[in-house]
Amino acid sequence: MTTIDFRIRAAEVLRIEASAVAQLQQYLDTDFNLACQLMFDSKGKTIVSGMGKSGHIGSKIAATLASTGTPAFFVHPGEASHGDLGMLSKDDVLIAISNSGETAEVLTIIPVVKRLGIKLIAMTGNPQSTLAKLADAHLCVKVEQEACPLGLAPTASTTATLAMGDALAVALLDARGFSADDFALSHPGGSLGRKLLLRLEDIMHTGAQVPKVPQNASIKDALLEISNKGLGMTAVVDDNGKMAGIFTDGDLRRILDQRYDIHTNRIADVMIRSCTTAHAKMLAAEALQIMQSKKINGLIVLDEQNVPVGAMNMHDLLRAGVM
Known part of the structure; x- marks a missing residue:
């Protein structure tokens, strides 16, 4: 041949x-x-x-x-x-x-x-x-x-x-x-439309699904909240219900060698106070870019009063077809 x-x-x-x-x-x-x-x-x-x-x-x-x-x-x-x-x-x-x-x-x-x-x-x-x-x-x-x-x-x-x-x-x-928004309006069914039109309010977990604990809760309570809500994190709120900090699976690994007692130590002692958050009207594509640049797996969504109203992670973006 x-x-x-x-x-x-x-x-x-x-x-x-x-x-x-x-x-x-x-x-x-x-x-x-x-x-x-x-x-x-x-x-x-x-x-x-x-x-x-x-x-x-x-x-x-x-x-x-x-x-x-x-x-x-x-x-x-x-x-x-x-x-x-x-x-x-x-x-x-x-x-x-x-x-x-x-x-x-x-x-x-x-x-x-x-x-x-x-x-x-x-x-x-x-x-x-x-x-x-x-x-x-x-x-x-x-x-x-x-x-x-x-x-x-x-x-x-x-x-x-x-x-x-x-x-x-x-x-x-x-x-x-x-504009890109104009383009998205003629492509609502495809991945381009999802990337350009989808907002966090369309995919975020809300209500009882939002992981959050008061700042005087124990580390154990926070770990239970993370486990129950399944998002790999929990918001920590003050007495007025406003965002005070965040605690994630990654933070747990950080404190393991520091001899904290998860039963008696408060979550406020180990939470991250300066954390990256989002708002409900934020484009999902923008949230993806933030999470990738910050190397984080999830975001807490706040309202105008700094109160957690939603939460989402990479799996939510994946299911929505944004990535």
Whole structure:
């Protein structure tokens, strides 16, 4: 059996596609600015359309636009000719994708688009094509060669088109002042949403589940509280119920060699007074960063009066999908 080193061809593919993307910078001309301005000023949505591989890329571009602050969706040009053009309105912008600029299914819908007064952005590899000439703004995605050795399968050209779509989306994101919170609102079900939206009040233990003992309690009482609540720590509160300190599993190991009597010594004698705490509205991701930087496994959550109202640890963050 002949041994083939598939990496040789793969390396060539990556070189060709990387070069295609790098060369796109020369096409960031006034038409790119115009395309962005048309989408930025639009009171409607951005519709993306394309056939075949261009359609697959167009679907991804629409999804990226929609998740970064530019309302968008994909319409198949074949379906558009049979009723789906009803999805478009005069306030919309259409991005039509065709590497040749002569795709029949795409060109068929352009007269209707023009009649509706919809602004047209074309993405083609041929600035002299019919589609490019009909467009209000043309984004050139021309490549020197496809990565396919036969020069037939769209490879470098689709990569370049996808990259140009990303350039549009990110340029608009920046212009709109789109924030991480905005991004999270369109990703509530995924890990990004959990990291950006979830707050401690959503996952913390509350009420009787919060481990806490009075400062005149014995060390033994504190250890029982830690064991019963299962969070590896307990808050220590003063006579007014306010946070006075904390005692953790790690602190127990610290005092073992100091000959404290767990039955008679008070927890106030061994607790940590200057401790890191949190508030209920704190993002879970922020709490994770604090715990990692401080090398601690849990946090007591305080209200505005410094009273413990919640508690959580790394296991809670893990269960919530934050880490």
